[in-house]
Amino acid sequence: MRFYRAVNRNGFRLLARTDAKYHDLTAANSSVTSIRDLALAADISGRSLDDTAMNLLEDAPVVSLVEFDDEITTPIAAEEVWAAGVTYRISEEAREAESGMPEIYLDVYEGDRPELFLKSTPSRTVGPDDTVGIRRDSEWNVPEPELGVVLYRGNIVGYTVGNDMSSRSIEGQNPLYLPQAKVYDRCCAIGPCVASPETVGDPHNLEIRMKINRDGELVYDEATSTAKMVRTCEELVSALNRHNCIPQSAVLLTGTSLVPSESFTLQEGDCVSIDIDRIGRLENTVTTV
Structure with a gap:
């Protein structure tokens, strides 16, 4: 998967791209707003980012980037x-x-x-x-x-x-x-x-x-x-x-x-x-x- 960090009026969102579709992982779980959040969950469960994200996809709505005013930011807030x-x-x-x-x-x-x-x-x-x-x-x-x-x-x-x-x-x-x-x-x-x-x-x-x-x-x-x-x-x-x-x-x-x-x-x-x-x-x- 490819993971994007975007911003809209509700704040930061983590999006997962599968094929040509973007899924809002944050809508599926409000605690997941960044790669760091997803990596933490993956680390705890001993799974990869992809496997961890797959658990959220069923509840993650497909979205258009237009909803975010094309506001794709740095994909990770690297310290x-x-x-x-x-x-x-x-x-x-x-x-x-x-x-x-x-x-x-x-x-x-x-x-x-x-x-x-x-x-x-x-x-x-x-x-x-x-x-x-x-x-x-x-x-x-x-x-x-x-x-x-x-x-x-x-x-x-x-x-x-x-x-x-x-x-x-x-x-x-x-x-x-x-x-x-x-x-x-x-x-x-x-x-x-x-x-x-x-x-x-x-x-x-x-x-x-x-x-x-x-x-x-x-x-x-x-x-x-x-x-x-x-x-x-x-x-x-x-x-x-x-x-x-x-x-x-x-x-x-x-x-x-x-x-x-x-x-x-x-x-x-x-x-x-x-x-x-x-x-x-x-x-x-x-x-x-």
């Missing part, structure tokens, strides 16, 4: 969003080129310990059809399309689409500027849904495609596959959990393999669209922050 870097060869090469310090990125790409950093908090994270930010003090800004691993109590419960916005000119000045290049207002987008592991299947065999439109013109269109990741999702999650008490609900972005050329930078008003097989499309416009 923390973390990100992994240098998990694809092209990412390692791009980071080398921007910094002029190739050895530190090559060491991470080939090393046992992955690069992990705290990417975003709830106030900095936006959902589908919202605006993502580029820093006013950065001359080179790019989106980074990534598979997001959704965690509950440190365990994988689903997957989502993520956009790890990056100020490459700031990071390129000095690797110690990474937090400023990565963490700022509207620096991260996730959505449009959480797809269950049963829906996704093998997370290491998914096509990721990113398109960028500017003034009605397609200025970027490339695709890659998660099969090119040098590390598995399980490896990254294991490293994140090691000696680190992450919050109950979290998302881990797994790195990017789509890197626009050095001559490209985002502009205000651009539209970034990211599609991942069996999950969905995350679309955001760009604003300056």
Whole structure:
């Protein structure tokens, strides 16, 4: 199943999509208004998200998204969003080129310990059809399309689409500027849904495609596959959990393999669209922050 979080006049609702139908799980059980609620029930019963949701479907009315004024929000109110870097060869090469310090990125790409950093908090994270930010003090800004691993109590419960916005000119000045290049207002987008592991299947065999439109013109269109990741999702999650008490609900972005050329930078008003097989499309416009 795919799970969406929506808002209407009655507050937050958790919707489950089966085929082309949306079922209002919150109408079936008012205690279930989020993925966290569903994951808690699944954890208590020792079942998957899909099996837990199936118990609610009979009493969950089929709804139209029009009822929610198209207000689909971040699919999970993740207390923390973390990100992994240098998990694809092209990412390692791009980071080398921007910094002029190739050895530190090559060491991470080939090393046992992955690069992990705290990417975003709830106030900095936006959902589908919202605006993502580029820093006013950065001359080179790019989106980074990534598979997001959704965690509950440190365990994988689903997957989502993520956009790890990056100020490459700031990071390129000095690797110690990474937090400023990565963490700022509207620096991260996730959505449009959480797809269950049963829906996704093998997370290491998914096509990721990113398109960028500017003034009605397609200025970027490339695709890659998660099969090119040098590390598995399980490896990254294991490293994140090691000696680190992450919050109950979290998302881990797994790195990017789509890197626009050095001559490209985002502009205000651009539209970034990211599609991942069996999950969905995350679309955001760009604003300056």
